[in-house]
Amino acid sequence: MARRELNRRDGHRAVSSGRIEAAHGDVLPGQVSAGNWIFRLGSAFFVAVAALQICSASGVVPIGFGNWQPTMFAFLLWGVALGVSQVLKYGDGGKQTLFVLPALLFTAAMVIFPTIFGLYIAFTDWNLNAQSGHHINGLDNLRTLWGDSYFWNALANMVFYVLTVLVQYVIAFGLALLLNADIRGRKFFRVAFLLPFMLSPVAVSWMIGKSLMENRFGPLANFARWLGWENPAFFTDPWIARTTIIAMDAWVWIPFMVILLLAGLQALPQDVKEAAKVDGASTWQTFWEITFPLMLPVSVTAIVLRTIFELKLADIVINVTAGGPGGATDTISSFVYREYRDRSNVGYATMIAEVYLVLVIIFIMLLLKVANRYMQKMT
Amino acid sequence: MTSEVAAHAVVEEPEETRAAPRQAGRVAGRIAIYALLLVWTFIALFPIYWTLSTSLKLGRDVTQGHLIPWVDFAPAWKGWQSLGLSPDTIFETSNVRDEFLKKFINSVICSVGASAFAIVIGSLAAYGLSRFDYKFGPWRNRDISFFFVSQLILPPVVLALPFLVLYKELALLDTRIGLILVYTLMVLPIVIWVMRDQFDTIPPEMEQAALVDGCSIWGAFVRIVLPMALPGMVAAFILSLVLCWNEYFFASLLTGFDAQTLPVMVASQTGSSGINWWTIAALATAAIAPLLLIGIFLERYIVMGLTVGAGK
8 A cells, every 4th residue: 555645635734734744754664664564464364364264175274164254353353454554654644544444444345355256156057955066157147147038027127117216206306395395394294204214115015015005905905996996906917016116115215315305405595596586487487497407416416326226126026026927026136036045046146146237337327427418518 | 664565556556456366376386285295294104104003903904994093993902912012911921022022133233233333434434535635556535435435336136145155154144243244334335425525514623723732633533523523423323224224135135043133024924924914014013113213303314314425
C-alpha cells in the first residue's frame, strides 16, 4: 500500500494540514523496520497455515484438521498485523488507514474470495447428492444454460418485473404529492404509508398471497367475486400470477420510493412554485414545468435503487408460488434457489447466478449511463 | 387594509364572481386528496389488520369472512394458545413457545449483531472516506467509495451457493456468527452510504481545533465527531435492523436448525398445509410486531436513514 497524503478536504487546508503533517514526520526508523517485520511475519504465518491446510486437505501431510477455521483465524491475524504495521510505518497516516481498513478487508474477504470460488464451482458438475465428487466440466454448464428454457423464461420475467418499476414510480410519486399537499394528520399518513416496508416479505407472502387471496374465503377473493370475477384464482393464469406477485412486492417497496420522493419534494425551493402561481400557471403546468424537472435527480435515484432491489426479488416468489404456474412467476433468484433445493445442483445453479451477475452489472451500467444522459439533456 | 380590499373588490368585480367556482374546485380538490390518502391508508393497513384479527379468530370466523371483532365474531385466544403466548398459557411450559422464542432470539442476535458490526466498521470507513485522502495504488477515495457502494448491486444468489460450500468447510453453517457475517456484508454498503453523507455535513473545524489541542485523530473522532453523528448512526442502525430482521434468502440456505431465524420458521409453517390459520396468523403477527413498533415509534429515523443516503 502506498503512502497517502494527509490533506484535508476543506478550505482551511493551509492551516491544519501543516500541523498534521508535522505529526506525520515523527516516525522513527526503528518503527518502520518493526512495522515491516510485523507485516512480514503475519503474512508468512498466514501463508504457512493456508499451505499446511491445503497439504492436509489434499492428503500430502496427514494432519487431521476438522475444518478450515485455522486459515480463517490466520487471515484475521494477518489483518491485525497489516493494521499495526501501517501505524508503525506511517504514524498518523497509518492511523488514518486504520479507519477504512477493517471494512475494506471484510468486504474483500467476504466478496472477492467467494466470487472467485463461485467461478470455480460454476465450471464444475458439482452436485451435493453425487457420490463421485465434483469435476471440472468446462463449458458444459454454459451450454446447458443456453438451452434451458426455464432460464430464459425467468430472465423474461425479470424484464417484466423491472419494467413495472416505472408503474411503481408513478404510484409512489402520486402518493408523495398527496403527502406533500397541505393536509392535516400528515404524521399519521406517513406512518401508515411506511408500515408495509417494515414487514418481512415472508410474512407478506402469507398475509396477502396465501390468506387475503385464498380463493375460497379470502377477503380479496370475495371482493373480486363482488366485482364480478366468477372464480377468482390469482395464481393459475400466468399473467395474473405475475401481476399479483409484483403487486405484492410493490406493496412492500412503494413506501421506500414514497419516502425518497417526499424528501425531494420537501426540499424543493418554494419561491419558484409561488412565482409560477403568480404568473398564472395552472397546477398541472406548475407540476410539469417546475416540480417534475426539479425532481428528476431524486426520481432517478429512486428508480435506480428500486431497480437494484427489484433485481433481487426472490422471497415472495419462493414462498407464494415457488415459481409456478409452470415457471410463470420465476425470478432468476427463485430459479437458482429451486435448482439447489430440489436438485442440489450447485455447479449449474452457480453458473446461472454468475451469468446473471454479469447481466445485472451490464444492465445497471447502461441504466446509469442513460439516466445521466437524460438528465443532461433535461437541464 | 380593509379599504384596500374594498377597493380591490370594486375594481375587480368579475374576479370575485369567478372566485366562487374556484373555491368550490378547491374544496373538491381537498376532498379528493383526503379520499385518495384514505384509500391508500386502507390498502397499506388492511393486510396488517387482517393478520392481527385473524390471529384472534376461530376457523368458522375465517371461512365466513368475518372482519370486525366483537361485532361479527367473538375474539378467541386459540391461535395464541397454540403458540403458548396467550394470557392463560403464558406461564405454562410450552414446546412451541420455546421453539418460537429460540428463533426469535436468533433473529434478535443476528440482526442486532450484524447491524452493530456494520455500524462500527462502516462508520469508521465512512469517516475516513469523508475526511482523508487515501491512495492505495491506483485507488483513490472515489474508487474506494464506489467499491463499497457497488456491493449493493450484487444479487444474493451470486454469493449464496459459494457461501454454502465455504461455510461448510469453515464449520460456520447453521451458526449465528455465520449469519451475522453475511448480514453485515449485506447492510455495509447502505451504512457506509448513509454515514458518509452524515459525516460530510459535519464541519471539520471542530476536529481541527481538537487536533491542534493535541488530541489524536482517534480521540477527535470518538470524542467530538461521534456524538455529532449519533442521529445518523441511529438511523443507519435501525435501517440495517429492519433489513436483517426480514432477510429470508440467506437464512433459509445457511441455517438448518440451531441458528434458524423467524422468517424461516414462518415460511416453513406456512408451507405446510395442515397448520391452522389462527396459528399461522398469530405467528406472523408475533414475527412482524417488533418491526411494526419500530415503524410506528422510530419512523423519523427510518425516513432519515433513507433520505440522508439517497440525497445525492
